[in-house]
Amino acid sequence: xxxxxxxxxxxxxxxxxxxxxxxxxxxxxxxxxxxxxxxxxxxxxxxxxxxxxxxxxxxxxxxxxxxxxxxxxxxxxxxxxxxxxxxxxxxxxxxxxxxxxxxxxxxxxxxxxxxxxxxxxxxxxxxxxxxxxxxxxxxxxxxxxxxxxxxxxxxxxxxxxxxxxxxxxxxxxxxxxxxxxxxxxxxxxxxxxxxxxxxxxxxxxxxxxxxxxxxxxxxxxxxxxxxxx
Amino acid sequence: xxxxxxxxxxxxxxxxxxxxxxxxxxxxxxxxxxxxxxxxxxxxxxxxxxxxxxxxxxxxxxxxxxxxxxxxxxxxxxxxxxxxxxxxxxxxxxxxxxxxxxxxxxxxxxxxxxxxxxxxxxxxxxxxxxxxxxxxxxxxxxxxxxxxxxxxxxxxxxxxxxxxxxxxxxxxxxxxxxxxxxxxxxxxxxxxxxxxxxxxxxxxxxxxxxxxxxxxxxxxxxxxxxxxx
DNA sequence: AAAACAATTTGAACGTGTTTAAAAAAGATG
DNA sequence: CATCTTTTTTAAACACGTTCAAATTGTTTT
Numbered sequence: 001x002x003x004x005x006x007x008x009x010x011x012x013x014x015x016x017x018x019x020x021x022x023x024x025x026x027x028x029x030x031x032x033x034x035x036x037x038x039x040x041x042x043x044x045x046x047x048x049x050x051x052x053x054x055x056x057x058x059x060x061x062x063x064x065x066x067x068x069x070x071x072x073x074x075x076x077x078x079x080x081x082x083x084x085x086x087x088x089x090x091x092x093x094x095x096x097x098x099x100x101x102x103x104x105x106x107x108x109x110x111x112x113x114x115x116x117x118x119x120x121x122x123x124x125x126x127x128x129x130x131x132x133x134x135x136x137x138x139x140x141x142x143x144x145x146x147x148x149x150x151x152x153x154x155x156x157x158x159x160x161x162x163x164x165x166x167x168x169x170x171x172x173x174x175x176x177x178x179x180x181x182x183x184x185x186x187x188x189x190x191x192x193x194x195x196x197x198x199x200x201x202x203x204x205x206x207x208x209x210x211x212x213x214x215x216x217x218x219x220x221x222x223x224x225x226x227x228x229x
Numbered sequence: 230x231x232x233x234x235x236x237x238x239x240x241x242x243x244x245x246x247x248x249x250x251x252x253x254x255x256x257x258x259x260x261x262x263x264x265x266x267x268x269x270x271x272x273x274x275x276x277x278x279x280x281x282x283x284x285x286x287x288x289x290x291x292x293x294x295x296x297x298x299x300x301x302x303x304x305x306x307x308x309x310x311x312x313x314x315x316x317x318x319x320x321x322x323x324x325x326x327x328x329x330x331x332x333x334x335x336x337x338x339x340x341x342x343x344x345x346x347x348x349x350x351x352x353x354x355x356x357x358x359x360x361x362x363x364x365x366x367x368x369x370x371x372x373x374x375x376x377x378x379x380x381x382x383x384x385x386x387x388x389x390x391x392x393x394x395x396x397x398x399x400x401x402x403x404x405x406x407x408x409x410x411x412x413x414x415x416x417x418x419x420x421x422x423x424x425x426x427x428x429x430x431x432x433x434x435x436x437x438x439x440x441x442x443x444x445x446x447x448x449x450x451x452x453x454x455x456x457x458x
Numbered sequence: 459a460a461a462a463c464a465a466t467t468t469g470a471a472c473g474t475g476t477t478t479a480a481a482a483a484a485g486a487t488g
Numbered sequence: 489c490a491t492c493t494t495t496t497t498t499a500a501a502c503a504c505g506t507t508c509a510a511a512t513t514g515t516t517t518t
Contacts, residue, residue, distance in 0.1 A: 105341075105342060105343065105344075108341040108342070109341060109342055111341060112334075112337040112338060112340060112341050112397065112400065113334060113337070113338055114334065114400060114401050114403075115334075165394070168341065171341065171343060172343050172350050174343075180446065180447045183443050183446050184443060184447055186443075187439055187440055187442075187443040188440075190439075191436060191440055194436065207423065210416055210419075211416055211417075211420055213416075214412050214413060214415075214416040214417075217412050218409045218412060218413055
């Protein structure tokens with residue numbers, strides 16, 4: 001067992017207390033003084049362990065990612081069918097937030113601010129983003145997906161963006177148990193997969209080539225040792 | 230000329246002063262006390278005219294919409310080619326924010342909060358949203374676009390969502406003059422238009438029918454007097 | 459154990475968005 | 489004009505995220 005510093009232990013305790021409050025009273029309704037009081041600390045001491053309020057749910061996001069990752073691996077182990085894998089990944093990501101929609105909403109607020117380190121597009125989130133994209137890479141690699149060769153390397157990031165879009169939809173989905181998101185996700189994924197497959201028949205001149213050119217202009221692929229892929 | 234109450238006149242003045250500050254110092258850097266001082270008012274008096282800080286840029290958004298609408302009409306008058314119209318509309322919407330990207334970013338912050346009345350998806354924004362969708366309706370109606378009949382009524386709202394997506398991309402686009410957004414918009418629009426056209430060849434059983442079913446489940450069309458359309 | 463250093467905690471204060479009770483100004487009515 | 493009503497303004501205060509200088513506690517070195 002690794003020795004933990006007092007600070008680490010305290011931070012863990014503060015995190016637990018904070019999450020309890022957030023889930024009960026909501027993020028906005030929970031005040032930093034509330035948290036400090038509950039932890040029998042002064043506000044200042046709380047700030048010694050967390051740089052700010054959002055950092056606490058940031059940690060929640062971080063942890064929930066691990067659950068998500070595990071679920072994805074389980075899905076990949078269970079099927080090679082690409083469509084099933086993709087829907088599986090999407091559902092896995094949403095299921096992690098089922099009981100805490102408000103927290104995802106709060107995270108989303110900073111999500112669209114390019115300057116916020118909490119934005120999934122920002123540098124501060126690079127690690128989680130890359131890890132998620134890596135999951136999509138794995139999803140593709142060992143699956144039965146066939147598609148135009150040139151498009152393939154762009155797919156992981158494109159699917160990641162698709163995931164972001166689905167999460168956004170879910171946030172706004174007020175239907176019972178977010179069943180509408182479920183329906184959309186199911187159908188849309190199916191058609192997207194079809195579309196990707198469809199790229200195998202030659203339509204390069206007027207469709208794929210310019211599109212790939214644009215993709216590369218917007219977000220050039222990093223040079224990568226092909227061996228590991 | 231309509232008689233204007235003193236309050237209306239004052240609100241107008243406050244708006245002007247506020248926008249000057251926002252554009253010079255940025256939204257976050259401008260304090261309510263700054264604005265009140267500049268207007269030679271107490272903070273409280275300022276709040277008599279605007280319910281809160283964001284309401285001021287909300288008004289900016291409202292006004293910018295009118296410019297946008299006019300530009301769209303000009304585009305429609307100049308061409309019937311659907312693709313040109315769609316790219317025209319998208320570019321028109323972005324051009325309105327060219328000089329004030331930060332303000333759009335600020336607006337976007339509440340954009341992803343379902344509970345914020347400033348969200349383009351919310352009830353509070355229904356008017357502008359409906360008006361924008363109406364523009365897309367006009368764009369389609371008098372254009373040369375051919376597509377599957379059943380899909381047609383869903384297109385205006387779908388294109389509106391496409392616009393939202395493009396705006397989001399633009400917010401994050403740090404390239405020179407947001408040229409990447411421009412490239413994406415151009416290429417993506419072209420392929421989307423193709424895809425829509427493509428729906429005319431029969432693929433109903435496995436593609437279009439279930440997709441339309443899902444669309445209708447998620448966002449049923451309102452019953453409408455067909456005559457006016 | 460004393461001294462030096464580091465980690466943690468405190469409580470007061472700051473900045474800023476917003477509210478509020480009361481005053482002042484403007485308008486309407488007799 | 490005097491009175492009543494409504495609109496507008498004021499100054500002070502609140503709430504809450506956050507910062508900070510100083511105090512306390514804990515650990516290491518001599």
